[in-house]
Amino acid sequence: MVDLSDYFDRTYDVAALREENPAATTTLWAQDLYNDYLEGVVCFGVYLVAQRFLLKFFTIQGSKPRFPDDGCRFLRLVRSGRLRTELEVYSEFYFNESLIRTQLQAEDLDTDPLDEQYDYSELLDVQLASGHLILKIATYTRAGTSRTILAPLPYVVTK
Amino acid sequence: MSVYPDSLDDISDETFETVYEDAKRLIAEGHPNASTKTGVINDVVLLMQSEISSAGHQATENIRVGFSKDSLEDSVDTELTDKWLENYNVVRSTGSLSTGKVMIVISTPTVITIQRNAEFRSNGLVFYATSAFSAKLDEGNVISDTDRLITQLGTDRYGFVIDVEAADVGTAYNLRRGDAVVPVVTPRNYVEAYVSEDFSDGTSTETNAEIKSRLTAGIAAQCASNRLNMLALTRAQDGFEEILAISYIGFGDPEMYRDKFSVFPGSMGGRADVYVRPQSLPNTTTLEVTATYMGEAADGSLWQFSLDRDVLPGFYDVVSVVAEGEESVNTTGYEVTEILRQHNFSTDTTYPSVVDTTDAAFSRYQTAIVTFVDENVDTTSLEAQASTATYSVTVRGMPLIEDLQEFYADRDFNWPSGDCMVKAALPCDVQIGVALSIDAEDEEPDEATIKQAICDYINGVGFNGTLHASKLYDIVHNYIGPNSTAESLNIVGKITHATGNLWVQHTQKLTIPDRPELGVTANTTVFIAEVSDVFIGYVND
Numbered sequence: 001m002v003d004l005s006d007y008f009d010r011t012y013d014v015a016a017l018r019e020e021n022p023a024a025t026t027t028l029w030a031q032d033l034y035n036d037y038l039e040g041v042v043c044f045g046v047y048l049v050a051q052r053f054l055l056k057f058f059t060i061q062g063s064k065p066r067f068p069d070d071g072c073r074f075l076r077l078v079r080s081g082r083l084r085t086e087l088e089v090y091s092e093f094y095f096n097e098s099l100i101r102t103q104l105q106a107e108d109l110d111t112d113p114l115d116e117q118y119d120y121s122e123l124l125d126v127q128l129a130s131g132h133l134i135l136k137i138a139t140y141t142r143a144g145t146s147r148t149i150l151a152p153l154p155y156v157v158t159k
Numbered sequence: 160m161s162v163y164p165d166s167l168d169d170i171s172d173e174t175f176e177t178v179y180e181d182a183k184r185l186i187a188e189g190h191p192n193a194s195t196k197t198g199v200i201n202d203v204v205l206l207m208q209s210e211i212s213s214a215g216h217q218a219t220e221n222i223r224v225g226f227s228k229d230s231l232e233d234s235v236d237t238e239l240t241d242k243w244l245e246n247y248n249v250v251r252s253t254g255s256l257s258t259g260k261v262m263i264v265i266s267t268p269t270v271i272t273i274q275r276n277a278e279f280r281s282n283g284l285v286f287y288a289t290s291a292f293s294a295k296l297d298e299g300n301v302i303s304d305t306d307r308l309i310t311q312l313g314t315d316r317y318g319f320v321i322d323v324e325a326a327d328v329g330t331a332y333n334l335r336r337g338d339a340v341v342p343v344v345t346p347r348n349y350v351e352a353y354v355s356e357d358f359s360d361g362t363s364t365e366t367n368a369e370i371k372s373r374l375t376a377g378i379a380a381q382c383a384s385n386r387l388n389m390l391a392l393t394r395a396q397d398g399f400e401e402i403l404a405i406s407y408i409g410f411g412d413p414e415m416y417r418d419k420f421s422v423f424p425g426s427m428g429g430r431a432d433v434y435v436r437p438q439s440l441p442n443t444t445t446l447e448v449t450a451t452y453m454g455e456a457a458d459g460s461l462w463q464f465s466l467d468r469d470v471l472p473g474f475y476d477v478v479s480v481v482a483e484g485e486e487s488v489n490t491t492g493y494e495v496t497e498i499l500r501q502h503n504f505s506t507d508t509t510y511p512s513v514v515d516t517t518d519a520a521f522s523r524y525q526t527a528i529v530t531f532v533d534e535n536v537d538t539t540s541l542e543a544q545a546s547t548a549t550y551s552v553t554v555r556g557m558p559l560i561e562d563l564q565e566f567y568a569d570r571d572f573n574w575p576s577g578d579c580m581v582k583a584a585l586p587c588d589v590q591i592g593v594a595l596s597i598d599a600e601d602e603e604p605d606e607a608t609i610k611q612a613i614c615d616y617i618n619g620v621g622f623n624g625t626l627h628a629s630k631l632y633d634i635v636h637n638y639i640g641p642n643s644t645a646e647s648l649n650i651v652g653k654i655t656h657a658t659g660n661l662w663v664q665h666t667q668k669l670t671i672p673d674r675p676e677l678g679v680t681a682n683t684t685v686f687i688a689e690v691s692d693v694f695i696g697y698v699n700d
Contacts, residue, residue, distance in 0.1 A: 011192050014199035052197045065167070066175055066206075107196040 011116055015043040017051060045115050050139040050147040052107075053121055056100045058151075070103065072096035078133055078153050086126045089133065093123045114143035124148065131155055162225070162236045163218045170213045178216050179209040231371040240367065248381075248391075249374055252401050254328030257361025258289070261340050262486075264318045265348040268296055268309050273321050278343040279352065281334055282607055285326035294319040312486045320355055330618075331611050332361040335689060336443050336478075336553070357443045359558070362401060369619065383574050389433075396566060402559070403439065404621035406584065406682045408432040413675035414683055417580065420514050429577035430512070433567060436584040436685045437559040439618035443478055444471050445553045450531075452538065452546040459534030460541070461496075465526065466554065468503045472523035472564075473583040474556030475655055480531045483549040493550075497530040500657050509568065511580040520657035520678070521582040523561040557583040585656055585684040587663070587671060589617060589626065590692045592649040593635055597697060601640020609638045610693040617688035624681025626650060626669040646698045652686070654679055 043051055059071030074096040083089050097120070104118040118141065125136035133155040140146045164170050182205050183195045195201050225234040226243050234240045241251050261279060265271065270293070277288040290305045301308050307319040323340075325332035334340070340352045373394065379387040381395045386407045393399050408414045410428040418430040450464040466474070479492035502519035503526045504510040510524065519525050529552075536548065560583050566572065567579035591613055597604065612634050617626060628648045635645040650669040654661040656677045663669055671684045 009192065011194045013194040013196075013201075014203075016199050048194060048198070055197050055202065065210075066172060066179075104197070 010044040011048065012042040012044045013048050013051065015041040015047070015051065017054065046139070046141050046145040046147045049116060049118050049141050050149055052104055053100065053118060053139045054149065054151065056103055057096065072099045078155060081155070083133070086128065089126045090123055093135070097121050115141045115145050117142040128155065162221045162239055164214050167210055167214070170217045174217050174220065175209060175213045178213045179205065182209050182212070228371065228374055231374070232368045234367050244370065247374065248395065249370060250400070251370060252362060252365040254364040255360050255362045256328055257325040257332035257334070257358045259323060259334060259358030260320045260355045261323050261352050262318045262320050262355040263346065263352045264312060264316055264350040265346065266315050266317070266350050267348040268317045269347055270294060270296060271346045273346065279323055279340045280343065281338055281340045284332055286323040286340070287326060289322045289324050292321040311484070316350065325361055328361065329363045330361055330439050330615060332358065333440060334358040335691060356445060357440070359438070359442050372621070383572055393566070398562065399559070399566070402435060402437050403619070404436040404584070404685060406434040406622040408434065408682060412682070414678060414680050417512060417514055417518050420512065431577065431579045433563070433579055433581045434584045434622070434683045435557070435560065435563055435581060436621070437557050440687065440689065441475055441555045441557050441586065442471070443553050443555045445551060446470060447483065447549055448552045449547050450550050452541045452543055452548070453530070454543040455538065456532050459532040460536055460538045461530060462533050462548070463528055463530050464550065464552070465528050468524055468526050471554045471556040473521045473525055473560035474554045475521070475583065475586050476555055477529055478553040478555050481551050482535070483551055485551065493531045493533050495529060495531045499528040501526045501528065511578040517657035519580065521585065522580050523564040584622070585654060585679060586687045587652040587654045587684050588692070589669065589686050589688050590651045590694070591631065591688065592694045592696065594646040594648070594696045594698050595635070595639060596644050596646050598640060598642035601643045604639045604643070606695050609635055609695065610690045612638065613693050614688040614690050617686045620686050622682055622685060624671045626686050628667050654684060
């Protein structure tokens with residue numbers, strides 16, 4: 001349970017993704033920028049770091065004006081149906097995570113609190129089912145804290 | 160492009176980066192805990208805001224550049240820059256249409272009418288007949304200005320000349336004598352059509368870089384004082400606004416010989432030579448001359464004729480000499496062996512002083528005795544220095560030399576203690592050879608465009624004295640694919656001076672030799688490049 005004191009003097013951002021069930025240890029995240037509640041939610045700490053990772057990881061490299069190097073190719077491979085086995089998903093995840101790690105750590109300053117600095121992410125589980133590729137990702141900060149995310153992606157299989 | 164960017168693509172990354180970093184700095188100052196790393200605030204607020212703000216920032220920058228002499232070349236809004244330039248009496252030349260004469264050759268003498276605006280093409284450029292022209296068989300039927308007499312040019316070749324005008328402004332439309340022209344609708348008995356005299360008056364709309372080069376003169380007071388003042392005064396006169404380059408030679412200059420007239424050594428001052436390049440390329444004019452047979456030569460017979468000072472005043476040289484009635488364009492002509500330059504002041508009440516006969520070379524006072532060898536004529540019945548014959552002669556030179564001399568000699572303008580002599584800038588006619596290596600993945604280059612771009616650059620150099628191959632490489636690379644290269648380049652220059660020619664050659668930079676005793680220096684000589692003198696070859700990888 002967080003209270004107001006947890007927000008004091010912390011770096012925050014507007015939460016783009018909401019945990020469907022905050023009480024659960026592993027939750028499905030949904031976009032929260034445009035919801036039905038007309039309410040603003042902020043995030044900080046490891047939640048903020050996990051959001052940064054997701055935004056970068058799901059940015060297709062070359063798609064962002066002025067920042068052609070931002071992001072990676074993972075989502076492009078998913079959309080084009082090029083990832084057909086779990087092994088391919090694992091392989092591509094870790095290859096692209098290393099790119100994103102470089103980009104996120106370039107944003108972090110040594111003076112930032114450790115739980116606001118990105119350390120790494122790992123792919124805990126992969127499910128290829130019912131037209132979706134579901135990634136279970138754990139994001140770690142340099143303070144050792146982590147957040148686990150479930151990210152379902154619409155998936156197209158090419159033959 | 161207007162001051163405000165038409166599209167976000169018109170905003171440079173550098174401008175965006177500046178605005179974006181400023182936005183992040185200001186957010187960090189006002190909201191120190193707001194994250195400016197990847198996230199909603201950064202990606203949705205800061206980046207979007209920075210894009211919009213960049214447009215305003217770019218507009219401000221465009222206005223600053225448009226109002227700055229130093230960065231005038233980069234100005235994107237010509238309308239804004241033009242208004243600012245008006246403060247300095249500088250007006251952008253909007254370009255003019257090239258006009259000229261085209262010889263239409265037919266196989267049978269027939270009455271032909273060429274319609275007004277009949278279309279002609281040459282190297283992709285379009286020209287229109289300026290009027291309806293009627294080709295007539297008899298001289299008695301040539302009544303109006305648009306009636307043209309058909310003359311016999313050779314066996315089964317008859318021709319008449321019409322006037323055409325370019326469809327658009329630009330120096331590219333200045334066709335040269337002999338260039339092929341094709342009518343879209345061919346007249347009866349049509350054989351061919353070609354340019355009978357160099358086209359003239361075609362100028363391009365002035366670029367910011369060109370305006371910058373003459374802005375200093377625009378700011379200067381218009382009076383007969385220092386060089387900038389005189390330049391400003393000259394260009395402020397009607398008809399002289401578009402003169403490309405002027406170089407003033409005066410007291411203390413090594414090229415100045417006219418002020419060394421005293422029995423005492425050294426310069427006495429009070430004289431100025433004004434070397435002018437009125438336009439990119441010289442004009443040619445063709446006239447009939449009466450030549451005198453001078454005797455036998457090793458490979459033919461020697462003939463002489465004189466050119467008075469009103470034949471293309473300040474002319475450079477004789478391009479061709481052909482027998483009367485022959486087509487000067489399609490005939491090689493006879494070899495000119497000597498041009499002896501003299502001067503003629505006989506009809507003037509006041510005129511510039513000269514020390515040597517060649518001091519008036521390339522001025523409006525220049526006259527010449529031209530000697531050539533005719534290898535065809537039968538001389539058995541001719542008497543040396545008495546027999547004469549008519550030849551068709553084509554002469555090359557710059558326009559406006561006479562008009563400028565009149566202006567500089569005007570009593571109201573000329574300063575009372577000296578005189579000015581206007582001369583056509585000495586020509587260094589260059590030939591360029593470029594070897595290209597074209598990659599298989601790249602498109603074939605457009606040779607005509609490359610040649611024209613090279614010539615436009617060379618003809619705009621002014622009194623610079625040096626032609627760098629690196630600049631030409633730069634130009635060529637603008638018109639070839641990214642994987643292709645310009646492998647090598649050779650530049651040859653022929654400088655025509657008062658008493659002969661000088662040849663220069665280099666592969667890296669062509670420099671005008673410093674020969675003031677011949678009148679040849681960087682201050683008197685300009686580079687002249689014709690499209691037909693640019694050669695493009697290909698290197699196989």
